[in-house]
Amino acid sequence: MTTDRTVPFTTGDGRSLNLLHVAGEQTPTRGPVLLVHGAGVRANIFRPPVATSFVDALLAEGYDVWLENWRASIDLPPCQWTLDQVALYDHPAAVQTVLAETGANTLKAVIHCQGSTSFTMSAVAGLLPQVDVIVSNAVSLHPVVNGPSRLKSQLAVPVVGWLTDYLNPQWGEGRGDDAGRLAVQAMRGLVKLTQNDCENGVCRFASFTYGAGSDVLWPHDQLNTAVHDWISGEFGAVPLTFFNQMARCIAAGQMVRHEDLPGLPADYAAAPPRCQTRFAFVAGRRNNCFSWQSQQNSQAWFNQHQPGRHSLKVFDDYGHLDVFLGQHAARDTFPYLLAALDKPQH
Ligand SMILES: [Zn+2]
The missing domain is CATH 3.40.50.1820 (Alpha/Beta hydrolase fold, catalytic domain)
Structure with a gap:
């Protein structure tokens, strides 16, 4: 208690x-x-x-x-x-x-x-x-990030920046402002194509937001079902200002x-x-x-x-x-x- x-x-x-x-x-x-x-x-x-x-x-x-x-x-x-x-x-x-x-x-x-x-x-x-x-x-x-994530941080972050000024894992379940926008729907399609069979849309979109491929934030075998469900309410919007800074830091190999x-x-x-x-x-x-x-x-x-x-x-x-x-x-x-x-x- x-x-x-x-x-x-x-x-x-x-x-x-x-x-x-x-x-x-x-x-x-x-x-x-x-x-x-x-x-x-x-x-x-x-x-x-x-x-x-x-x-x-x-x-x-x-x-x-x-x-x-x-x-x-x-x-x-x-x-x-x-x-x-x-x-x-x-x-x-x-x-x-x-x-x-x-x-x-x-x-x-x-x-x-x-x-x-x-x-x-x-x-x-x-x-x-x-x-x-x-x-x-x-x-x-x-x-330090793996090869696909490094590529994504250098190439995809600027493109995403043209489309939106933030990313929101809630979009994975069709929730949140802007969820209906064409660019968001395109990103959801990309997430489905590139990830495993996890049924939790927020979990999948969080992987897309913070890396490349599946299991970015946790190996699924480490989470119980209750926690995997619970994370749906725990992830929200992150601004592109952060991703832009992190892309530069990844390229530099240290925080700048x-x-x-x-x-x-x-x-x-x-x-x-x-x-x-x-x-x-x-x-x-x-x-x-x-x-x-x-x-x-x-x-x-x-x-x-x-x-x-x-x-x-x-x-x-x-x-x-x-x-x-x-x-x-x-x-x-x-x-x-x-x-x-x-x-x-x-
Ligand atoms: Zn999942």
Whole structure:
């Protein structure tokens, strides 16, 4: 049994976002942990219908659990965001709000995909000095994708940009604004042609949105039926501003600035990290959205600057989001994630 409290906060550029503070039955015995979702989903992504979610596992360990809805959250009004805006304006304000609410001096964070790229960008730019440990899943500072996805990011993203200024996995079920547009119907046809026999239109269109082919975000054998059904309501619109930035980052092999904002470097990996945060990088070997080598490259980069400090764990049977959503994740991945939050794992 948990209860939620929504804590609004205002970003550095005046946008209204919020945090969900999740209280379990016991009073926390440890400090705050901030969970940061990926693009086009929301804080709720960490609470799938499984016996023990990652939030449950954190509460059982005594952590004080906070979920951040940053500007990409589908619980908030849609906007044309860039990762630079998020790194500069959203995450520092979220961290400061959690510290102010809890009275803690530091916090730990578990960050996923584009929550992870943007949070890591913010950390290396010196904007998150109060975050002492980060567990990062899938990708952080060095995006690597497979051949078809790379081709798609370089060739298809500009074409899609002529047709629409956002992509919405809800279109896979004929839902959402613009679902009836000819361009959207053409994309749905393409998705049907290029993917497996999964019957969930949102699942299929999410694969198309975030990669090439099937099983981009999870190997289907890792999800139970309830979670596979549940994701239909958990994926929404993602703006082309993000895909344009990511296409440039994939081409560069590292995160690069898309927008010239004060205090942010043009190239996030050009200078040593301006943080003492310990990173535990994790990835699934079956990830077809970002290759596990993304995290290998980032661990190598951080350890080059801060030798021996940062770890890497690759889960052989896992993909992208099933690291958190998988039906056996509580058995297979959570023990490592919790251990990595607590102390260095090598
Ligand atoms: Zn599916």
